[in-house]
Every structure is written in structure tokens, then in C-alpha cells.
Amino acid sequence: MVAQRNQPFRAEHLGSLLRPTELLKTRTAFEAGRASAEELKKEEDEAVKIAVDMQKKLGYRGVSDGEYRRGVFWGSFFQELEGMTEVQNPPLELFRTYVPDIAGFLEKGGPGQSCLCTGHIKHTGKSTLIDEYEYTKSLVDADRAGEVKLTMISPVWYHLRYREGKAYPTDVYANDEEYFAAIAEAYRTELDILYKAGVRNIQIDDPNFAYFCSEAMIEGWEADKSNKRTLDELLDVYIKCYNDCLSQHKDKIHFGLHICRGNFRGSRHFSEGGYDRIASKLLKELDVSTYYLEYDTPRAGSFEPLAQLPINKNVVLGVISSKFSELEDKSAVKERIYAAADVMAKGAGQTREQALDRVFLSPQCGFASHQEGNAIVWQDMENKLRLVREIADELWPGQP
């Protein structure tokens, strides 16, 4: 008899999956005006079905649509809000150039596009995520509809990158508090729509939090005298924004937070540094149940911050790399999982066994945060997902 449990599941992945070549081709054709929206949707539907079948075959329960209807992981939530405008080749003086992903884009000549608040922010009442969920839901058993994983962009995504006073027009919002209150209201409207459709499993992707751990970012922040807040104070503001976003649904939907270190074309990443600087606040004060943390390389630091994970919260350990095809050694992975559990046990006054009950396993990041995907092939991705499943089965036999 298989144990029944709600999300997270012992074997998890972070949502984005490699796109089949046909889908990439059709999207390119669509963007060039050579394919219709119907043709693109048909190709997406077929590709999502293949991806969902693969996940089910491998024994995954928190299945996703691979983010196949998005070009990039952040999707179009912000772009579709009233008051938010997509800008092409935005002027560089808008940006904090020391924020790691902006610094990364600068190497390539600057951020080609961004999204900026240009007026009062308001949800239109139409969700850009609902169709992704509805179709994936149609591919799983009805009683598992709530297990389908939907990824969402961080509510603070379009703030950190912009210099002080540049994230919104100051005649629209007098300060960050007013801006974030508007974002939170839009986020709650979105969650309402999703909840009513049956969504019960949301993973929020947030690279910004990882930037708070980056030495280069911290130095840049301190050198920038236009900043009115310290990074510590900004972290408090961000956590409050999150909690305001999730307040009405936190007991009804499983929320996980993925602190992302970047996953760009060619398997590159953007930021380094352990979670130590942010762990206490982020683990204790943010109203999510589960943290999906990257722990694939030494740049993520030690497991020590996990000592602060409250006893009612979970961690999904990203100790398998989604960036490289080489398979991790099973026993070495298990040793790392035990090491993490021991730190958690010590911090929470639990036994290793009890702590292991709050531990789950996944690749450290998605396989394709951008549609081009990581520098691996489909078979590599399946091998990684199979490895995660096998290790989870050995550590937690019979648990989904």
C-alpha cells in the first residue's frame, strides 16, 4: 500500500523541461509570422502530453507542463497586468548594473527587454496561467488534479533590477510600500482565479533572493549611494510583499519557493554564495511551506543554514545537477541528504529520521529556464529524473 501524502513529493523537479525540437521550430515560425497561434497551440499541446507522459512513466506526481507555453520561466504574468509595460532595449541608466542577472546580460550588450511599471497596477481579471494548468490537469487522473505543479514568477521580480526610484513612476506610487501593495493585490486576484480552477500546488521562482547572498551584489549595493535601504531592510520589504500576496491562500494552496541561482543558455548561472545571510529571515518569516534549494555545487554553500528551518517546513534538496549530463553517484547523494538531515535535526531538536521526513529530492533547477534549455539532451534529462526517483525510493520506500 502506497503511503498517501500531499505535496511536496519525495521525488520532485522544478517545473521547466527541455522543449522538443518541433516545438522550438514552431515557436520560431510563430514569432516570425510563419505559423498561426492555432498551429503553435497544437504543437504545444502535443509536446506537453509527451512531457506529462514521461513524468508519469517515471513516477512523478507533481507533474508540470514543462513551461512549454512560455519562452522564459517568468511567463507573462507581469506583462499582462494593467500598468506594467514590456520595454525593448531599455536604457541602461534604469538598472542596478551590479544585480547579477543584469550584470550577466551586460556581457551580451544589455538587457534586450524588460518589464516596467508605467501606471497604476491592476489585474485584468484574466489569468495568463490558467490555460497552462487546465490542459495539464486534463492529462492526469481527476483525483490528482491538485497535485499538478504550476510555477509562478516572484512578486518582487521587477523591482530589484531597477535603481532607486526607477521601478515605477513616483507620481503613481509614492514609495515601495504603495507599489508592493498594488502588486500583492494583483497576485491575490491571480491566486483566486487559480484556486477556483483547482490549483493546489504552486512553486514561486525567485532569483532575487539568491542575489542577496552574492558578494559582488552586496559590494555593488553598498557602493551605490542612491540606495535608501540596506539589503537587510530590503529583504524585510520583500518578505512582507510575499506574505501579503499569499495571505488569503496560504492555508489552501501548497506554496514552495525556489531560490534560483540562474539557469541561462548553455547551462550558465548568475550568482553564488551560501544561504547563510538570508536563511534566518527567509526560512522563518516567509509564509511558504517548502523551499526548493540549489545544492549542486559548492557555490551554494553548506547545509548549515538548514538548522534554522522551522519544524513545520520542508526542504527539497537540489543536489542533482540539471546542468550537466554526468550522473551523480547515488551513495554520495544519499550521504549529502543525511548530512543535511543531521543539520536540520540538530537545529530542530529532532532525530535524523524525523528530520528526513521534512526532506525531499530534486534536480537543483529546471532543465530549461529559457526555451533553449540547458546543454544536455532529452535522454540526459530522463536519466536525471530517473536517478532522483530511484534515490527517493531507496530513502523513502513506497512514498510518492
Ligand SMILES: [Zn+2]
Ligand atoms: Zn533555479
